[in-house]
Amino acid sequence: MLQIFKKTNINFMKYKYIAFGLSGVIIVAGIINIAFGKGLKPGIDFSGGTLIRIMLKSPVDVGEVRQALSEQDLGGSVIQEVGKEKREYIIRTTQAAKGDRRAGEEEIEAHEIMGTKVIEALKSAEDTVALGQGKIDLNNAGRKEIAFVLEPAFPDTAEELASQIISLRVERGVIESFSVLKEPGLADEVISRLEEKTFLGSLTVLSKETVGPQVGKDLRRKATQATIWALLGMLVYIALRFKLSYGVSSILTLTHDVLVTLSIFSFANREINLPVIAAVLTIVGYSLNDTIVIFDRVRDNLKLMRKHSFEEILNVSVNQTLSRSIITSGTVFLTVIALYFFGGEVINDFAFTMLIGVISGSYSTIYQSCPIVYFWQKIFKTKKGLRR
Amino acid sequence: MKKGLRWKVILVVGATALAIYLAYPPAQKINLGLDLQGGIHLVLQVVTEDAITIETDQEITRLHDQLKKKDVTYKTIVKGKLGQLSIQGILSDQEGKLRDLLDESFKDWDYTLISDAATLTIKPGVQQYLKEQSVTQALETIRNRVDQFGVAEPTIQRQGLAGDRIIIELPGVDDPERVKNLIKTTAILEWKLVKAGPAPDEQTLLAPYGGTLSGDAEVVRGDPKRTEGGYYLLDRVAVVTGKDLRNVRRSVDEWNSPAVSFSLYPEGGRRFEKLTAENIGNSIAIMLDKRVISAPRVEDRIPAASGGIIRGRFTAEEAEDLVVVLRAGALPASIKYLEERTIGPSLGADSIRKGLVSCIVALLLVMGFMVFYYRLSGVNAVVALVLNIVLLAGALGYFKATLTLPGIAGVILTIGMAVDANVLIFERIREELLAGKSILNSIATGFSRAFSAILDSNLTTIISAIFLFQFGTGPVKGYAVTLIIGIAASMFTAVFVSRLIFDLTVTKKKKREKMSI
Numbered sequence: 001m002l003q004i005f006k007k008t009n010i011n012f013m014k015y016k017y018i019a020f021g022l023s024g025v026i027i028v029a030g031i032i033n034i035a036f037g038k039g040l041k042p043g044i045d046f047s048g049g050t051l052i053r054i055m056l057k058s059p060v061d062v063g064e065v066r067q068a069l070s071e072q073d074l075g076g077s078v079i080q081e082v083g084k085e086k087r088e089y090i091i092r093t094t095q096a097a098k099g100d101r102r103a104g105e106e107e108i109e110a111h112e113i114m115g116t117k118v119i120e121a122l123k124s125a126e127d128t129v130a131l132g133q134g135k136i137d138l139n140n141a142g143r144k145e146i147a148f149v150l151e152p153a154f155p156d157t158a159e160e161l162a163s164q165i166i167s168l169r170v171e172r173g174v175i176e177s178f179s180v181l182k183e184p185g186l187a188d189e190v191i192s193r194l195e196e197k198t199f200l201g202s203l204t205v206l207s208k209e210t211v212g213p214q215v216g217k218d219l220r221r222k223a224t225q226a227t228i229w230a231l232l233g234m235l236v237y238i239a240l241r242f243k244l245s246y247g248v249s250s251i252l253t254l255t256h257d258v259l260v261t262l263s264i265f266s267f268a269n270r271e272i273n274l275p276v277i278a279a280v281l282t283i284v285g286y287s288l289n290d291t292i293v294i295f296d297r298v299r300d301n302l303k304l305m306r307k308h309s310f311e312e313i314l315n316v317s318v319n320q321t322l323s324r325s326i327i328t329s330g331t332v333f334l335t336v337i338a339l340y341f342f343g344g345e346v347i348n349d350f351a352f353t354m355l356i357g358v359i360s361g362s363y364s365t366i367y368q369s370c371p372i373v374y375f376w377q378k379i380f381k382t383k384k385g386l387r388r
Numbered sequence: 389m390k391k392g393l394r395w396k397v398i399l400v401v402g403a404t405a406l407a408i409y410l411a412y413p414p415a416q417k418i419n420l421g422l423d424l425q426g427g428i429h430l431v432l433q434v435v436t437e438d439a440i441t442i443e444t445d446q447e448i449t450r451l452h453d454q455l456k457k458k459d460v461t462y463k464t465i466v467k468g469k470l471g472q473l474s475i476q477g478i479l480s481d482q483e484g485k486l487r488d489l490l491d492e493s494f495k496d497w498d499y500t501l502i503s504d505a506a507t508l509t510i511k512p513g514v515q516q517y518l519k520e521q522s523v524t525q526a527l528e529t530i531r532n533r534v535d536q537f538g539v540a541e542p543t544i545q546r547q548g549l550a551g552d553r554i555i556i557e558l559p560g561v562d563d564p565e566r567v568k569n570l571i572k573t574t575a576i577l578e579w580k581l582v583k584a585g586p587a588p589d590e591q592t593l594l595a596p597y598g599g600t601l602s603g604d605a606e607v608v609r610g611d612p613k614r615t616e617g618g619y620y621l622l623d624r625v626a627v628v629t630g631k632d633l634r635n636v637r638r639s640v641d642e643w644n645s646p647a648v649s650f651s652l653y654p655e656g657g658r659r660f661e662k663l664t665a666e667n668i669g670n671s672i673a674i675m676l677d678k679r680v681i682s683a684p685r686v687e688d689r690i691p692a693a694s695g696g697i698i699r700g701r702f703t704a705e706e707a708e709d710l711v712v713v714l715r716a717g718a719l720p721a722s723i724k725y726l727e728e729r730t731i732g733p734s735l736g737a738d739s740i741r742k743g744l745v746s747c748i749v750a751l752l753l754v755m756g757f758m759v760f761y762y763r764l765s766g767v768n769a770v771v772a773l774v775l776n777i778v779l780l781a782g783a784l785g786y787f788k789a790t791l792t793l794p795g796i797a798g799v800i801l802t803i804g805m806a807v808d809a810n811v812l813i814f815e816r817i818r819e820e821l822l823a824g825k826s827i828l829n830s831i832a833t834g835f836s837r838a839f840s841a842i843l844d845s846n847l848t849t850i851i852s853a854i855f856l857f858q859f860g861t862g863p864v865k866g867y868a869v870t871l872i873i874g875i876a877a878s879m880f881t882a883v884f885v886s887r888l889i890f891d892l893t894v895t896k897k898k899k900r901e902k903m904s905i
Contacts, residue, residue, distance in 0.1 A: 053735065112725070142563025148704055166562055166733075170426075173734045206735040208564075208728075215431060215727040219861075226859035230852045237851060241844060275794050278856055278864045282801065282871070285852030289805075289845035293812065296841040324815040327761070331754050331811070332804035338750035339800050344742035346423070346735075347797055354801070 008319045012366055013311050013374065019367035023256055030263020040266050043273030044209060046223070048216040049094035050115040053206040054122065055173045057139070059086035065122065072121040074114070082345050087174075088206075090345070091118055092271075111210050123202055130199035137201035138165070138194065139174050149197045154190065161190055174204045223277045230284050231255065238288075242295055245380070249372035250291050253364045257287045260360040261353060270349055279353035286332070287361030290325055291369045297321050298370075310377055314370045322366075329362035396888050404775060407782025417785040420559075421792030423863050424740050426733030427559035428567060431726045434552045438721035439522035440471045440515060448473060451494070458489050471510040478504050523552055525720040530554065530571055532716035537570055537709075553726065557862075564730040566705065574677045574722050575713040577630035581663065582671040582683050586610055586618030593619045611679040614700040620680050622673055627663045632656025636714045638707050641699050646707035648714070649697045657692030665689040674698055676710075743796035750800045751777075754807055762814055764904035768889045769810035772881040776806045779877040780870065789873075792866030802874030805849065809882030812838040814905055827903045831890050835883065842883065846875050 034040050044051050062081050069077050074093060082088035093114050127137065136145055147162035154161060164184050169175055177200065181191050211219075231251055239247035258280055265272065297317040305313050336358055340351035411417050422429050448465055455462060455475070463477025478486060483501060490499050490508070497508040510518075527546060534542045539558045547553040561567050583605055587593035590607055594600065601607065606624050610617050632652050639649040652660055663672065664686050673683040681700035690696055702710065755773065758766035780799065784791060817834030825833065850872055857868035894903070 055734075112728075142566065145563070145705060170733045170737050173738070204734075205730075205732060207731045209730070210725070210728050212726045222859045226855050230855040233851045233855060234848060237848060274861065274864050275797075275867075278794060278860065278867050281852050281856045282849070285849035286805070288848040288852075289808070292844045292848065293841045296844065300837075320819075321815075324811055327811045327815075328805075328808040331757060331807050332801065334753040334757065335750035335800050335804035338746045338753060339797055342742060342746035342749050343797065343800075344739060346739055347743075347793055350794065350797055 003323065008322055010319060010322075011315060012318045013315050013371065015367065016371035016374075019371070023260065023364070023368065026263050027256070027259045030259065030266055033266045034262070038266060038269070040262065041269075041271045042216075042220075043271035043276075044092060044094065044211050044216075045273045046216050046220045047094055048111065048211050048213040049092060050111045050118070051207075051209045052091045052115055052118055053082075053208075054089055054091070054119070054203045055206055056087045056089070056122075056203045057174050057176055057200060058202070061086060062089070065089055065091075068121045069118065072117055074118055074121060077118065093118060111212070115208055115210055119203070119205060127199070127201050135197060135199045138198040139169065139201040139204045141198070146198075150190070150193060153193050161186065165194075169204075173206065175200055219274065223274075227258070227277070227281060227284070230281050234284065234288055238292075238295075242299070245373055245376040246295050249369050249376060250288055250295075252372050253291055253369040254284050254287055256364050256368055257283055257357060257360045260364075261356045264356050265353070268352070270352065273349060275347065275350035276353050279350045279357060282354065283357030283361055287357065287364065290329065290362055290365035293324065294318055294321050294365060294369065295373075298373075311374060314374060318366055318370055325362055325365060329358055333358050393888070393891055396884075397892075400775075400885055400888060404778055407779045409782075410785035411778070411781035414781065414785075418781065419788060419790045420736075420740075421790045421795065421863060421866050422557060422559055422729070422736075423731050423793045424736045424743075424791065425559050426731050426736040427557065427561055428564045428731075429727075429729040429862060430556040430558075430568070430571070431547070431728070432554050432556070432571075432723045433726050434523045434526045434554065435722045435724060436519035436522050436552050437470055439518045440510065442720075443510065443518055444471060444473060447494070447497075451475070454489060454493055455486075458485060460486050460489065468507065471515055472507065474505050474507045476505045478506060480504065519552070522721040523554070526723060527554055529717050529719050530556065533570055533712055534558065534567075536712045536716055537567065539567070554723075560733065562733060566709065568725075568728065568730075570709050570712060572723060572725070573709075573713050573719075575630065575716075575718045576675075576677055577633070577714060577718070578626035578675045579628040579660070579663070580608075580622040580624075580626050580673050580675060581667060582673050583621040583623065585620035585622075586616060586680075586683070587620075588618055590619055593621050597621075608673070608675060608678065608680055610683075611676070611681050611700070614679075614681040614702075615683070620673055620683060622675075622680075626675075628652065628656050628660050630714060630718050632659075633714060636711050638704075638711050639697060641697055645699070646702045646704045647697045647699045648702070648707050648710050649695065650714075651695035652692070654692060657695075660696075661690060661692045674700070676700075739793045743793060747796060747800055747803075750803050754803055758807060758810070762810075762905055764893075765814055765817075768886055768893075769807055769814070769882075771889060772810060772886045773803065773806055775885055776802070776874065776877050776881040779881065780874045783873045783877065784870070787869075787873075789869045790862075790866050791870070792863040794863045794867035795870045798867045798870035799874060802871065802878065805875060806878035806882060808845070809838075809842045809878055810886060812841055813882070813886065817903075818905060821903065821905070827894060830903070831887075831894065835887055839883065842879065846879055849875055 062079060065079055066075075069075060069079070069091070077091050077093040080090040080092075082090060093111075131137070136149060138146065143159075143162045143166050146165055147158045150158040150161050164186065165175075165181065168181065168184050172180070175181065178191055178195050181194070231254060234254060235247045235251045237247075238250045261280060261283065265276075270276075294317055297320055298313060301313050301317050301320075305316065308316075333355075336351055336354045339347060340355060343351055444467060448467070451465060451473075460482050461477075461479050462475050465473055465475050467473050475486075478501075486506060487501070490497065490506070494508065496511055496514040498511055499506055499508045523546065527544065531542075531544050534544065534556070539561060541559060543555070543557040545555055547555050556571065558567060584596065585593055591599065593607060604624050606622055608620050608622050610620060632655070634651045634653045636648055636650045639647055641647040651657075667686050668688065669686065671683045671685050673680045675681065682698065684699065698710070700706075700710075751773075755770045758769045758773075760766070762769065777799070780802065783789075813834050816838045817830045820830035820833050821827070853868045853871045853875075857865055857872070860868055
């Protein structure tokens with residue numbers, strides 16, 4: 001039998017004050033940072049704005065990107081490099097175009113104009129020249145448009161050729177040079193026709209998201225409501241299954257996890273977006289999972305260890321479930337690690353939040369939930385049983 | 389094999405077969421969200437006030453007519469707040485006549501008479517009806533346009549049952565900007581007689597008229613993309629509008645540039661013929677959404693039946709799109725975008741790749757750990773885990789749920805959480821074994837005593853996922869769904885299937901041997 005922990009007998013309850021202190025420091029530091037420091041940065045889901053993800057034909061330094069944007073009065077944008085090839089960038093702007101900004105409701109249009117401006121700012125001069133000559137941009141044109149260009153020379157196969165070009169583009173993100181087109185087996189005549197009538201634009205837009213202030217406000221409200229309701233739901237569930245003291249302790253533990261996550265988030269310089277909220281709510285459900293397993297064991301032990309003090313029973317229960325707590329947190333941790341390193345940029349904030357949550361969740365289960373129940377019992381002098 | 393066991397085996401094999409049938413081939417059976425296959429997600433709002441404004445404008449014209457008919461003397465009619473207008477300068481002895489007229493022909497309006505002015509307000513019920521109607525019509529028009537443009541499997545629906553918001557989801561569109569413009573164009577097409585212009589600015593345009601605009605004329609800008617720009621002075625009244633169009637087609641003009649040809653219904657055609665006959669040598673402006681797109685000179689009378697063409701420096705695509713919007717009809721009110729998310733297909737494909745890679749890495753890590761730590765029993769857990777994923781895929785196929793990138797994250801988390809139940813059970817079994825119980829006895833106790841903890845802990849995760857589903861939009865909803873299904877399936881696989889595997893493999897003969905856990 002392989003065991004991480006032989007029969008342990010650690011006096012966890014002894015460390016309760018240290019644990020309270022540590023959590024307190026993290027949470028208070030977070031609150032101070034959120035209130036007076038850098039604060040929590042809402043992503044465009046909540047603040048409104050535009051997020052553009054582009055892929056460039058050839059590598060460009062982040063400095064040059066910033067330069068190009070500030071020349072267009074877009075210096076306030078946040079630029080983030082993706083990958084190491086200097087070809088993919090995420091650009092966020094919460095600025096709205098000046099002058100175009102009328103009443104608040106029109107802001108999305110202004111945001112959209114900004115988005116277009118960002119794209120225009122990053123296009124090279126060659127693109128403008130080629131467009132002026134009436135050529136179409138093979139890196140951004142739609143299927144029909146490409147087919148239309150090919151039609152006069154290849155009336156029968158134009159549609160099919162266009163589909164081939166599009167799927168190559170989907171696979172590569174951007175077509176770097178005309179010679180790449182040989183790969184899927186396009187004939188030389190087709191390529192020379194394309195060279196004549198089209199050009200390869202310097203960038204392609206991978207995604208573009210614009211959220212208006214109205215929607216941002218709605219989502220903020222919904223996210224807060226969902227979190228609070230989920231916490232209340234947990235409270236009711238635990239109070240029904242166990243006793244009120246355990247319900248309160250669970251909720252305090254969960255709130256602890258949410259606060260710790262937010263605190264670390266405020267220092268990590270990441271933005272809060274919808275998937276992050278999803279991760280926080282998952283942590284609310286998941287962290288409770290651990291807590292319940294311990295309480296379940298306490299419930300059993302209260303029957304078995306009638307002569308022992310409550311503190312002892314809590315300690316024994318934590319020790320008995322320790323290896324299980326560590327292992328399941330471990331397996332979830334392994335999967336979240338996989339997501340964090342291999343899941344890509346889009347899901348990275350979610351994975352990061354889950355990482356903190358899983359660690360905080362398993363720590364708080366051991367060091368927070370039981371001490372809180374203990375203090376509740378001490379203060380309110382309730383009977384030792386688990387059922388009312 | 390015991391009889392009870394046989395039925396359990398049949399149940400598990402049956403469920404697995406059903407799940408495979410429901411999910412295979414995944415490319416066809418499992419819906420991918422917009423974030424994975426690329427596409428456009430739009431939330432737009434119908435400016436329902438427009439419907440009231442249009443109604444008010446129409447009623448003002450009718451009111452002028454009626455007042456004239458009934459010989460009511462008045463000075464003027466002015467528009468007030470939204471849905472309000474007032475008739476001013478009424479002679480006091482004509483009040484009765486006015487009341488009769490309003491009671492009889494303007495039943496949709498509430499009115500108050502104070503000294504020489506009457507204020508009319510559209511009744512709240514009617515306002516509600518007009519607004520409601522404008523959303524329904526907008527929905528219909530947008531659906532027509534999208535259908536004509538040819539998007540596969542679009543979703544176009546109202547947000548809520550009575551709201552003024554419309555959600556549009558168009559998967560797999562490779563040219564998002566174009567579709568967006570197509571939806572947004574109000575597409576009000578009008579032919580108006582040009583009095584003067586184009587001029588570089590309003591002052592120059594109005595100079596010959598003493599700088600003031602007469603009531604029957606209006607100043608309209610030329611669309612900078614379609615014309616030389618500048619300002620036109622036009623007749624306020626449109627002679628022919630988009631409603632008169634019988635058919636439109638993409639075609640080319642005499643210089644072979646893309647254009648749109650149209651034909652008119654007989655009545656509109658007659659008006660068009662009269663207009664052209666009376667204005668040979670003058671220009672007629674073609675206006676799309678209050679911008680002049682071209683102002684051709686009339687060379688000759690155009691017979692009612694022959695129709696004509698619309699030029700506007702179109703590209704082939706633009707001409708095609710104009711045909712689409714004109715065929716589908718104009719929007720009853722303007723719309724504005726509240727939210728738009730465009731995901732290119734290559735980002736979607738990239739997300740699928742990365743999602744799959746992290747899924748496989750997570751699976752291998754968890755499986756490796758379980759087998760390493762629990763040996764043969766770990767293999768049992770691995771079988772349960774694989775089955776869990778198969779069932780999850782089957783359920784996604786059956787419910788026609790949409791798999792999104794956060795949804796894939798949900799699957800990955802499920803992998804980690806699903807073995808939780810196995811771990812709980814195995815740890816219990818180990819405890820019982822250490823306490824000196826027999827293998828069969830330990831297994832039985834392990835399962836029964838771990839069950840309440842498994843149930844409680846999984847239920848809480850499901851509860852929070854349900855709240856998430858309530859609040860979430862597209863991708864996040866997909867996450868909540870996979871999490872809920874995955875956890876529910878894990879209860880079945882970890883408790884029922886794992887137990888079954890133990891029952892089948894750990895027989896009485898082996899009971900003296902050591903258990904591999």
